[in-house]
Amino acid sequence: MAATPGATTETAPAAGAGEVKGERVKPFTPEKAKEILMSLQQPAVFCNMAFDWPAQHWTVKHLSEVLPGKQIRFRMGMKRTDTVPQFETTCNYVEATLEEFLTWNCGQPTMSGPFRDYDHSKFWAYADYKYFVSLFDDKADIFQDVIWSDFGFPGRNGRESTLWIGSMGAQTPCHLDSYGCNLVFQVQGRKRWHLFPPEDTPFLYPTRIPYEESSVFSKINVVNPDLKRFPQFRKARRHTVTLNPGQVLFVPRHWWHYVESIDPVTVSINSWIELEEDHQARVEEAITRMLVCALKTAEDPTNTRAWLNPTEVEETSHEVNCRYLNRAVSALFDHYRTSKVIEIQTLRTNREDMKQEGLDVHNRMAVEQTGGQDVILGMGKREAASPFGPDLVPVTLSSEELPSERGGIFEGDGKDFVGKDGEHSGKLHCTKRQRMMSKNEDAVVEQIASNSSMAPSQTFISTDDLLDCLVNPQVTRIVAQLLIQGRSLWF
Numbered sequence: 001m002a003a004t005p006g007a008t009t010e011t012a013p014a015a016g017a018g019e020v021k022g023e024r025v026k027p028f029t030p031e032k033a034k035e036i037l038m039s040l041q042q043p044a045v046f047c048n049m050a051f052d053w054p055a056q057h058w059t060v061k062h063l064s065e066v067l068p069g070k071q072i073r074f075r076m077g078m079k080r081t082d083t084v085p086q087f088e089t090t091c092n093y094v095e096a097t098l099e100e101f102l103t104w105n106c107g108q109p110t111m112s113g114p115f116r117d118y119d120h121s122k123f124w125a126y127a128d129y130k131y132f133v134s135l136f137d138d139k140a141d142i143f144q145d146v147i148w149s150d151f152g153f154p155g156r157n158g159r160e161s162t163l164w165i166g167s168m169g170a171q172t173p174c175h176l177d178s179y180g181c182n183l184v185f186q187v188q189g190r191k192r193w194h195l196f197p198p199e200d201t202p203f204l205y206p207t208r209i210p211y212e213e214s215s216v217f218s219k220i221n222v223v224n225p226d227l228k229r230f231p232q233f234r235k236a237r238r239h240t241v242t243l244n245p246g247q248v249l250f251v252p253r254h255w256w257h258y259v260e261s262i263d264p265v266t267v268s269i270n271s272w273i274e275l276e277e278d279h280q281a282r283v284e285e286a287i288t289r290m291l292v293c294a295l296k297t298a299e300d301p302t303n304t305r306a307w308l309n310p311t312e313v314e315e316t317s318h319e320v321n322c323r324y325l326n327r328a329v330s331a332l333f334d335h336y337r338t339s340k341v342i343e344i345q346t347l348r349t350n351r352e353d354m355k356q357e358g359l360d361v362h363n364r365m366a367v368e369q370t371g372g373q374d375v376i377l378g379m380g381k382r383e384a385a386s387p388f389g390p391d392l393v394p395v396t397l398s399s400e401e402l403p404s405e406r407g408g409i410f411e412g413d414g415k416d417f418v419g420k421d422g423e424h425s426g427k428l429h430c431t432k433r434q435r436m437m438s439k440n441e442d443a444v445v446e447q448i449a450s451n452s453s454m455a456p457s458q459t460f461i462s463t464d465d466l467l468d469c470l471v472n473p474q475v476t477r478i479v480a481q482l483l484i485q486g487r488s489l490w491f
Helices: 030-039 060-066 098-105 140-145 198-204 231-235 278-299 318-359 361-381 430-437 440-451 463-470 473-488
Strands: 018-020 023-025 044-046 072-078 092-096 123-131 162-167 171-177 181-188 191-196 206-212 215-218 239-243 248-251 256-261 265-273 392-394
Touching: 060 098, 060 265, 072 098, 092 098, 098 123, 098 162, 123 171, 171 198, 191 198, 198 231, 198 256, 206 278, 206 463, 278 318, 278 463, 278 473, 318 473
Parallel strands: none
Antiparallel strands: 018 023, 044 248, 044 392, 072 092, 072 123, 123 162, 162 265, 171 215, 171 256, 181 248, 181 265, 191 239, 191 256, 206 215
C-alpha cells in the first residue's frame, strides 16, 4: 500500500489474503513475522494475520455471555476538550458487569445500577489492563483463542495478554512503556493511535507522576496541547493510524502512544513482548520506584491516591522496594552470566566452522577467479527488500495541524517511508533516528530554557519538580549504568 508523504495512515479493513486451493493463507510465516518485528524501527499494521483466531468473535456481547455476572472495574472519564491529560488518578471507578455496561452504553438514562451517576453523553467508560489470568481465572481453555504464536512466539496465547473494553471517547493517556514492544489485536470497533518516536521524548515532557511501573507519562494532552506551557511539543513528530477490527498493530520499544476509542464499543487484546534490553530497564524502573515512593510517602503518607496509579496494587514500602531493586540487579547479572556462556560456546563453534572453511578455500578462490567479479557486482546491487505491502502497512507521519496552531507544524518529508515512485522504500526510520539522537541534548537544554521563563515569584520547588529531574528517563539510565558498573567489580 503506497502512502502519501506526511499523510495520516488510515488502514483499510483486512482483506485480500492469499488463497491456496480455496483456503486463506497468511501473508507471513511465524518465522518471517518475528523477523520483521525484531527489525522494524517504526510502528506498522499487520493485516490478514488473525482471521482464524477464535478471539476475532470476542464482541462485548459475546464476552458478557462468557462472563455472566462477572464484576469488572471500569474507569470513568469525562468527555471534555481541555488541555489537561486525564490521568487515571483523576478518574472515578465503578464495578459493573458487561451486561450493565452494554445497557448504560445504549445511552438510555437509568435511575439504578453502578452507572447511575454517569450521564452517557458526558462520560466514557473503560475496562483497561484486564489480565486474562485474572479475568478468566476459571476458564483457562479460553487462552487458546489468542494465537500470538503466529507472530513467531511459540506457546504465547491469552495467558500473556490483557483485554481492553471501552465506550466511545475512552482513552489512554500518552505514555511510553519501559519494557518490551507491544502487539495489539483489534477485535471490535476502531481505535485511533497517536504515536511519537523515542527520539522525541524531550518534546513530550515526560513525568513519573502519577507513578505506574513501566509507564512514563507525558504531561501533554496530545490531542489538544497547551503550546504556551509546552512549546517544545511543536517539534514532536506525530504518527497516526486508525486500527480496524482484524488488524494487529506493532508498537516498537519506547514509542510514545495515546489511544482513543472512536466507535461506540471497542474491544482490544494486547501482549507485551519481552526484549533483551528489558534487563537493564528493570533496574532503571526499580530505581525510579524507590525514589518516587520514598519522597511521595514522606510528603504525605496517607494520600497515595494523588500520585500512585490505581493499577499499582503492590506494597510500596521502602523495604519492599529495596528487595525489588536487588532482584532486578541479580536478574541482570544472571542474564549476563548466561549470555557469556552462550557467547563462549558460539565462539568455539565458529572456530570449528573456520577450520572447515579453510579446507574449502581453494574451491572458493577458483570460483572467484572464474566468476567472482560478477558475484561481487551482483552483491553490490542487492538491497534489502522492503517488508511493506498490502499485508504490512507502516504508520506514517501525520499531516494534521495542532488545534491552536496552523502552518504545517507536523509537516514531514516522508523520505523514510516513500520512494520516488510512491512505493515504500523500507528505510525504517534509521537515518532520521540517527540524526535525532545527536540532537537530544540540545533539546533538553532548550526545554530547560523554556521552563525558566516562568514568573520570578514561582520559586517554590515541589516534590514533583524534584522527581521530574531525578527520575527523568535519561537520568535513571545513567544511574542504572553507574550502579551496575560499581557492582560488576564484585564479580
